[in-house]
Structures are given as structure tokens and as C-alpha cells.
Amino acid sequence: MVVDCPETEAELAERIAAAAGPLAINGGGTQGVTVDGNPVSTRAMAGLELYEPGALTMVARAGTPVVEIADALARENQQLAFEPRDLRGLTGTSGEPTIGGVFATNTSGPRRVQAGAARDFLLGIRFVDGAGQVAKNGGRVMKNVTGYDLVKLMAGAHGTLGVLTEVSFKVLPKPECTGVVRIVGLADDRAVAAMSRALGSPYDVTGAAHLMGGADGAAVTLIRVEGFAESVRYRAGELQKRLSEYGESTVETDAELAAAAWKRVRDVEPFHDRLGAVWRISVKPTDAPAVLARLQPDGAVLDWGGGLIWALVPDGRDVRAAMNGIAGHATLIRGTGFPRFQPEPGPVAALSAGLRAQFDPRGILNPGLMG
Amino acid sequence: MEMPTPDPAVLSKKAQLIDRLLTVLPEDAVIHDVMETRVYECDALTAYKCPPLLAVLPATTQEVSDVLKICHDMSVPVVPRGSGTSLAGGALPTADSVILGVARMNAVLETDYENRVIRVQSGRTNLSVSGAVEEEDFFYAPDPSSQLACAIAGNIAMNSGGAHCLKYGVTTNNLLGVTMVLMDGTVVEIGGAHLDSAGLDLLGVVCGSEGQLGVVTEATLRILHKPEGARPVLMGFKSNEVAGACVSDIIKSGILPVAIEFMDRPCIRACEAFAGAGYPDCEALLIVEVEGSEAEIASQLSKITDIARRHDPVELREAQDAEEAARIWLGRKSAFGAMGQINDYMCLDGTIPVSSLPFVLRRIGELSKQFGIAVGNVFHAGDGNMHPLILFDANKPGDLETCEAFGAEVLKLCVEAGGCLTGEHGVGVEKRDLMMHQYTETDLAAQVAVKDVFDPNWLLNPAKVFPLAITETRRAPPVAAE
Ligand SMILES: Cc1cc2nc3c(=O)[nH]c(=O)nc-3n(C[C@H](O)[C@H](O)[C@H](O)COP(=O)(O)OP(=O)(O)OC[C@H]3O[C@@H](n4cnc5c(N)ncnc54)[C@H](O)[C@@H]3O)c2cc1C
Numbered sequence: 001m002v003v004d005c006p007e008t009e010a011e012l013a014e015r016i017a018a019a020a021g022p023l024a025i026n027g028g029g030t031q032g033v034t035v036d037g038n039p040v041s042t043r044a045m046a047g048l049e050l051y052e053p054g055a056l057t058m059v060a061r062a063g064t065p066v067v068e069i070a071d072a073l074a075r076e077n078q079q080l081a082f083e084p085r086d087l088r089g090l091t092g093t094s095g096e097p098t099i100g101g102v103f104a105t106n107t108s109g110p111r112r113v114q115a116g117a118a119r120d121f122l123l124g125i126r127f128v129d130g131a132g133q134v135a136k137n138g139g140r141v142m143k144n145v146t147g148y149d150l151v152k153l154m155a156g157a158h159g160t161l162g163v164l165t166e167v168s169f170k171v172l173p174k175p176e177c178t179g180v181v182r183i184v185g186l187a188d189d190r191a192v193a194a195m196s197r198a199l200g201s202p203y204d205v206t207g208a209a210h211l212m213g214g215a216d217g218a219a220v221t222l223i224r225v226e227g228f229a230e231s232v233r234y235r236a237g238e239l240q241k242r243l244s245e246y247g248e249s250t251v252e253t254d255a256e257l258a259a260a261a262w263k264r265v266r267d268v269e270p271f272h273d274r275l276g277a278v279w280r281i282s283v284k285p286t287d288a289p290a291v292l293a294r295l296q297p298d299g300a301v302l303d304w305g306g307g308l309i310w311a312l313v314p315d316g317r318d319v320r321a322a323m324n325g326i327a328g329h330a331t332l333i334r335g336t337g338f339p340r341f342q343p344e345p346g347p348v349a350a351l352s353a354g355l356r357a358q359f360d361p362r363g364i365l366n367p368g369l370m371g
Numbered sequence: 372m373e374m375p376t377p378d379p380a381v382l383s384k385k386a387q388l389i390d391r392l393l394t395v396l397p398e399d400a401v402i403h404d405v406m407e408t409r410v411y412e413c414d415a416l417t418a419y420k421c422p423p424l425l426a427v428l429p430a431t432t433q434e435v436s437d438v439l440k441i442c443h444d445m446s447v448p449v450v451p452r453g454s455g456t457s458l459a460g461g462a463l464p465t466a467d468s469v470i471l472g473v474a475r476m477n478a479v480l481e482t483d484y485e486n487r488v489i490r491v492q493s494g495r496t497n498l499s500v501s502g503a504v505e506e507e508d509f510f511y512a513p514d515p516s517s518q519l520a521c522a523i524a525g526n527i528a529m530n531s532g533g534a535h536c537l538k539y540g541v542t543t544n545n546l547l548g549v550t551m552v553l554m555d556g557t558v559v560e561i562g563g564a565h566l567d568s569a570g571l572d573l574l575g576v577v578c579g580s581e582g583q584l585g586v587v588t589e590a591t592l593r594i595l596h597k598p599e600g601a602r603p604v605l606m607g608f609k610s611n612e613v614a615g616a617c618v619s620d621i622i623k624s625g626i627l628p629v630a631i632e633f634m635d636r637p638c639i640r641a642c643e644a645f646a647g648a649g650y651p652d653c654e655a656l657l658i659v660e661v662e663g664s665e666a667e668i669a670s671q672l673s674k675i676t677d678i679a680r681r682h683d684p685v686e687l688r689e690a691q692d693a694e695e696a697a698r699i700w701l702g703r704k705s706a707f708g709a710m711g712q713i714n715d716y717m718c719l720d721g722t723i724p725v726s727s728l729p730f731v732l733r734r735i736g737e738l739s740k741q742f743g744i745a746v747g748n749v750f751h752a753g754d755g756n757m758h759p760l761i762l763f764d765a766n767k768p769g770d771l772e773t774c775e776a777f778g779a780e781v782l783k784l785c786v787e788a789g790g791c792l793t794g795e796h797g798v799g800v801e802k803r804d805l806m807m808h809q810y811t812e813t814d815l816a817a818q819v820a821v822k823d824v825f826d827p828n829w830l831l832n833p834a835k836v837f838p839l840a841i842t843e844t845r846r847a848p849p850v851a852a853e
Contacts, residue, residue: 055755112566119572120544136810142537143532153576204598234667327565331569
């Protein structure tokens with residue numbers, strides 16, 4: 001099907017206003033989402049509008065490729081601190097991830113536990129709603145409570161309330177150094193306990209992940225600290241002491257090796273060339289071992305100290321039913337047989353449906369995707 | 372400032388309303404004596420006062436739900452209230468409204484160090500949330516200066532910030548879940564101890580909605596382990612421009628201080644006279660605080676002072692011990708009190724891009740001369756959150772109006788500079804009529820649409836946030852059902 005790629009916000013607004021049926025909204029189309037409708041992509045609305053390194057802010061059009069943004073930031077030694085995940089390997093897609101797509105899906109990597117999620121960095125938006133009206137919310141300053149925070153509402157709305165056309169966001173300096181404390185062979189419950197201990201320390205841990213053991217090899221638990229070299233050395237050392245009851249640990253400070261290890265977690269690389277359905281499960285960390293015990297997955301990557309579980313299970317397995325009674329939710333990232341998003345309890349679902357009806361009265365933006 | 376005319380139909384239902392409320396609340400939780408309702412006539416924006424029809428102090432989520440159902444049934448507007456420290460008039464009642472105070476709901480429901488969350492009832496004060504986890508050396512990060520008094524309920528409604536939010540974020544970045552009661556009495560659970568939502572981020576739009584979407588009764592908050600230590604450095608500069616450039620250089624250097632506070636000359640002088648903190652007599656002063664172990668603090672401070680030295684500082688004072696650190700913060704922390712000694716003041720909190728600090732400060736100085744009204748600036752410079760304290764004399768006829776006109780010009784200036792009307796205090800009634808300077812009618816319609824979903828009859832805190840003209844048809848009392 002021909003993908004419609006409007007080049008300006010006005011053009012997009014016209015196109016949406018004139019649409020006769022459902023539209024499938026995407027950026028680079030890398031998240032593996034399929035909905036019925038004429039495909040509309042934001043990718044032709046690209047380019048940086050503003051970058052002020054001294055104010056830690058950037059404004060970009062929604063279709064700007066994430067790599068372009070990362071490159072511009074790297075030249076000033078800055079970065080997107082929430083570490084957006086690149087899900088291409090997992091979803092088997094080949095497009096170019098866009099910054100609008102990153103924010104529309106609130107995709108946040110390992111540093112979410114310390115720095116916050118994509119939604120926490122998004123400062124302002126422009127968007128076109130389902131009636132083709134253009135609106136803005138927020139701005140480009142770090143603190144803004146002027147009216148309702150539609151910025152947060154749109155982040156993670158997956159295009160169902162409006163199509164983002166411009167995003168302004170906070171960026172942060174790249175840390176000088178990274179240190180990774182690594183423990184091998186921990187059982188899931190011990191790993192979660194170790195990660196809780198690290199995250200509950202004063203050492204400003206910026207990542208805590210656990211790759212479950214199995215056919216691929218032994219389990220590995222990773223705790224990350226970042227900052228100036230002497231500080232990283234000190235904190236990693238203190239963490240090793242704190243975690244001594246969990247067995248031998250080593251510290252990796254080689255920049256490339258550390259980056260590769262966290263990219264593996266971020267992009268869920270262990271599942272890239274394995275068959276099966278992939279679920280993304282969000283729970284409180286101490287519930288993670290119980291979830292794994294019930295699911296008996298073929299593979300699991302625990303991020304966010306156990307608060308985020310990537311589970312590989314046979315296609316068709318009802319993960320939500322298995323989680324019954326455990327607070328949290330499961331999203332089907334790759335696989336079939338279930339809606340992508342977990343249905344919400346009645347009163348919340350009613351509010352969400354009400355919002356969709358307000359922002360997209362004709363129900364044409366990614367219809368059915370979120371309920 | 373205009374408030375809607377009280378609805379006579381509601382006023383005439385007072386006795387009936389009391390009777391019904393007494394069927395769901397104990398007697399001491401329904402306050403209707405005209406003298407006693409005066410306690411609730413205003414918040415910290417004391418320029419505006421109006422006693423409510425009555426006030427209720429429920430003790431449980433169920434009671435809140437029962438109260439709201441009754442008010443919904445009888446079409447009575449409800450104004451939620453935490454501790455009443457809003458600087459924007461967010462908790463200001465109208466004569467035909469019921470104040471719903473959550474002060475009796477202040478329990479800690481669960482502390483969970485392993486998952487680093489605490490669940491509290493929303494009437495609990497900000498500082499006592501940290502207090503509840505202090506024994507394990509944990510704390511709740513957002514720290515508004517009013518933290519001794521303000522409630523988590525108000526913090527959530529206003530998305531409040533504090534001096535340390537440069538590193539730790541504001542309320543919305545530290546809030547994981549709420550129990551909230553909608554105006555029709557429906558209880559909703561949004562979020563929880565996990566880090567993101569299953570569907571739309573409703574929590575994100577509830578936080579900062581100024582009591583217009585629902586009454587928050589419980590909250591799950593992130594708690595953190597305290598850093599090993601913290602220490603400030605004080606730096607004086609020859610001009611606001613130079614201090615502004617120094618802020619920007621520090622931020623660019625890769626150091627992330629937990630706080631960068633800025634004071635200009637009028638404010639420095641007032642604080643010095645009031646608190647005697649030993650501040651230098653200079654044009655602009657920065658307090659920069661860093662955290663970590665002793666060695667980490669020393670190394671970060673040395674990097675920061677190196678940067679400061681390139682800006683030819685008139686003073687550079689690193690705290691050597693806890694007492695000196697306290698003295699450095701003393702002046703800053705007493706800034707509001709100090710300005711209050713001089714006169715009545717209005718505190719604005721427009722936010723601007725850090726890069727336009729010098730320009731905006733210069734313009735504020737010019738406006739101050741033009742209006743003949745004094746102003747001192749003290750603010751969170753790391754994130755551009757200004758706090759101009761505009762002095763006026765409440766007893767002098769016309770002074771408040773001049774002060775408000777001056778304030779409006781300052782806020783418009785913030786918007787023109789690429790910023791916004793309010794960075795942490797909220798819109799309330801104070802900035803309601805300036806909203807069209809920042810947003811178009813379509814922009815505001817998108818926000819109004821959210822309230823239409825949560826509170827279709829516009830009974831919750833209806834006269835706030837949006838210019839009255841925009842919401843008039845929605846607020847119009849429905850044709851009497853009884
Ligand atoms: C001296 C001083 C210093 C201050 N410093 C700061 C600062 O550093 N940073 C900052 O951000 N603010 C600051 N403030 C402003 C104020 O303290 C905050 O806005 C605070 O969050 C208000 O909390 P409260 O409990 O007093 O709320 P209230 O004043 O009672 O109410 C504020 C708003 O919240 C709504 N509300 C209250 N309870 C509920 C509920 N249960 N459910 C839904 N809505 C509700 C009200 O309707 C109202 O709109 C300061 C105020 C003062 C007086």
C-alpha cells in the first residue's frame with residue numbers, strides 16, 4: 001500500500017480532516033504495530049528546529065530520525081538520557097526510528113529507573129487531532145504547569161489521540177565514564193533482590209538488569225553506574241561490597257564493552273533470532289520472580305531492576321491470564337492471538353474511551369489499537 | 372479578578388445539603404457555621420477571599436465518594452483542598468461551593484523499600500512523607516519550599532517542584548499511582564507500584580490538573596535513598612549576565628548539580644538584612660549544590676569553581692562544614708520571609724529558557740521602573756524557573772492592581788522569551804485570564820475536552836485554570852432537576 005507522507009503539519013492536518021476512513025499512523029514503522037487503515041507516516045516532516053546545549057533543550061519535527069538527533073547531541077557530548085529502545089531487531093522491521101515515534105510510544109530504556117522515561121523528558125508538543133485540528137501543549141522550558149499536561153497524555157498514546165508533528169525535549173550531558181558491576185549465575189529471585197539492594201543504595205545506579213540463564217548460557221546480572229571516572233570507580237567498588245552476599249562480582253569499565261552490554265538489554269537482543277512471542281510485562285520488581293515462575297518462559301530479560309520483564313513464550317500463550325492477581329500489565333510486542341495492549345479495568349477504560357472520543361471523534365486514528 | 376456569580380439555587384439548598392451530608396459523614400466533619408467556614412475562605416493567595424457554602428473533612432475514600440455523589444446529585448460545585456498553600460488561588464472557594472478538605476486523610480498506608488515506593492493518603496504533608504522513610508535513610512524528592520505545610524494532594528494537583536528538581540524532577544516524575552474519586556463518586560485506580568501505564572497515561576494528565584478532574588485520596592510515590600552527602604558553593608558576580616553565562620557553562624560541562632539557585636541584588640540585600648547570612652554585596656549570586664561522597668563532592672565543586680573563576684566572581688565560598696552549608700542556604704530559604712518584611716508581595720513563577728535569563732532580568736528591571744514598583748528575583752536558575760517577588764502595599768488603594776498589572780507584563784515577557792506563565796505554582800485564578808497569551812483557543816479547547824470527560828457537568832473547581840469566557844456555557848447550571 002502506498003504510504004502517505006505529508007511534508008508539513010498543515011498538509012497532514014488537511015489529510016486527516018479529509019480522511020474518509022481509518023488511518024494507520026506511523027513514524028519509521030519500526031515497532032511492529034499493525035492496524036487497519038491507510039498508512040500515513042510522519043517521516044517527511046523531519047529536521048531539527050532548535051538546539052540549545054546550554055539549556056539542555058532540543059526541538060525537532062516528529063519525523064526526524066533518531067540517529068540524526070543522537071548525532072547532533074553527540075557533537076555536544078549530550079544524549080537522550082532515557083535511552084530509547086531500537087526494536088527493529090525484535091520486531092523484524094527495517095524502517096528508520098523517528099523521534100515522534102519514540103515519544104508517541106514512550107519507549108524508554110534501562111536508564112528509566114534513574115533518569116525517567118521518555119514522557120519525563122518531553123517538554124512540549126504540536127499535534128494534529130482526529131478532526132484535523134492543530135494544537136500545541138507545553139513548551140520548551142524545563143518546568144511548565146500552565147494548564148493541563150497533554151504532553152504526558154500524548155506520550156504513550158500511540159497516535160490514537162493525535163499525530164505528533166513537533167516535539168521539544170530535554171537532553172542531558174553524556175556521562176564521562178560507565179562502570180558495570182556483573183554477577184554471574186544468580187537465580188531470578190536472588191537477582192531481583194540484588195538489584196533492589198543496588199537501586200536502594202546512595203550510589204545513583206543508572207541501570208539494573210538481569211538476563212535469565214538457559215540454553216544461551218548462565219544468568220548475568222548487571223548494575224550500572226555513570227559519571228566522572230573517579231566517581232564511577234568509587235561507586236562500583238561500594239556496590240561490590242554491598243552486593244558481596246550475592247557472590248563474586250566483576251567490574252567492567254571498558255566503554256565499548258559496557259555500551260554493548262547495555263545495548264543488548266535495551267534492544268532485547270537475546271530474543272532477536274529466537275522464535276516465539278515476545279511480551280513486555282510491567283510489574284513492581286519484587287513480583288517479577290512470581291511472574292517468571294508462573295510463565296516458565298523460554299527466555300527472559302529483566303530490566304528496571306525487575307520492574308520490566310521481556311518474556312519469550314510460545315505464540316498463543318495467554319500471559320495475561322497467567323499474571324492474574326499480580327498488579328501490572330502485559331503488552332504483546334511480537335506474536336498473535338491477543339490485543340497488543342492489556343484491556344483496562346472498567347472505570348479507567350471508560351475515561352480512556354472518553355478521551356479518544358474527544359480527540360478523535362470519528363475514531364480514525366489507529367482505530368482499535370488501544371481499545 | 373472576576374469569579375462567577377454564586378448560583379442562588381445552590382445557596383438555597385444549604386440546609387438540605389447539610390442534612391444529606393450528615394447521613395454519610397460524622398457531625399464534626401461537616402463545617403457549616405458561617406464563622407467556621409471562614410477558615411477556608413482563601414489559600415496563600417490572600418488577596419482573594421470568599422467563604423464557601425460549607426466545608427467537609429472526610430476521612431476515607433468511601434466518604435469522599437459519598438460526598439461527591441451527593442454534591443453531584445444536587446449540582447453543587449466542589450473545591451478540593453489540601454493544606455491551602457496554593458499561591459495561585461487554586462483552593463479559593465466560591466460562595467456556592469463545598470470545600471472538600473483531605474487534611475484528615477494523612478496516613479502512611481505502605482512503605483516498600485525493596486520496590487522504592489510509599490503509599491500515602493493524600494492529605495499527608497510533603498515533609499512527613501520523607502519523615503516516614505527517614506529511618507532507612509530514604510526520602511521523597513520533590514521539595515517545595517512550603518513542604519512543612521503543603522499536602523501531597525496539592526502537590527499532585529499543582530505538579531509542584533522544589534529547589535532540588537533539577538536533578539530529581541517535579542511531582543509528575545515521582546508519582547506512580549493514585550486513587551481518585553470522580554465527581555460522580557466513581558473511584559478509579561490509576562497506575563500503581565509499576566513504572567508505566569497499560570494504556571493512555573491518565574496519571575500524567577491528572578497530575579497538574581488543579582483539582583478539576585477528580586479528588587485524589589491516595590498516592591503511590593517513588594522514594595530514593597539519600598545521597599551520602601551534599602554541599603553548596605556560593606558565588607557572587609558583577610552582573611546578572613555574567614551569572615547567567617556561568618549557569619549555562621556549568622550545565623554544559625556535564626556536571627548535574629542538584630540545585631542552582633539565583634538571587635539578584637534587591638533580593639540579596641533584603642535577605643541579608645533579614646537573615647544576616649553573610650552574603651556579599653553584589654549584583655547576582657548563585658548557590659550551586661552537589662551531592663555524593665566527600666571525594667565526589669570535592670571534585671565536582673572544584674570543577675564548578677573552575678568554571679566560575681572564568682567569570683570573574685566577586686566571591687566564591689565553598690561550604691567547609693554543615694554549619695557553613697546551612698548559612699549559605701539560610702538567606703535563600705528566608706527570601707520569601709525577607710521580602711515579606713519589606714511589604715506585601717506577589718510571587719510569580721514564569722519559566723524561561725535559561726539562555727534568555729539576562730534579557731528577561733533586564734526587562735523586569737525596566738518594567739519595575741515603569742510601574743514604580745519594587746521587585747526582587749530569586750529563582751531556580753538551572754531550569755529557568757523565575758520567582759519575581761513583586762512588592763506592594765495591600766493597604767494602599769490601587770497598589771494591588773498596579774502590582775497585578777506589572778505581574779501580568781512580566782508573565783507575558785516570559786512567554787515572549789519562549790517560556791511559560793507558570794513553572795510550578797499553577798494557574799488557579801491568578802493566571803487564568805492570561806492563558807490566551809500562551810495558548811490559542813484550539814490549544815485550550817484540547818485541555819477543556821479532557822475536563823469534559825472526567826467531569827462532564829463542570830462541578831469540580833470549575834472557575835479555575837481557563838478564562839471564564841471559554842468555560843461559561845459548560846459551567847452554566849443545568850436546568851433544575853428537582
Ligand atoms: C511560602 C510558600 C512557598 C512555596 N514554595 C513552593 C515551591 O517551592 N514549589 C512549588 O511548586 N510550590 C510552592 N508553593 C505553592 C504551594 O505550596 C504548592 O502549590 C502546593 O503543592 C499546594 O499544596 P496544598 O496542599 O497546600 O494545596 P491547596 O492549596 O490546598 O490546593 C492546591 C490545589 O490543589 C487542589 N487539590 C487539593 N487537594 C486535592 C485533592 N485531594 N484532589 C485533587 N485536587 C486537590 C486544589 O483544588 C487546588 O487547586 C509555595 C507556597 C508558599 C505559601
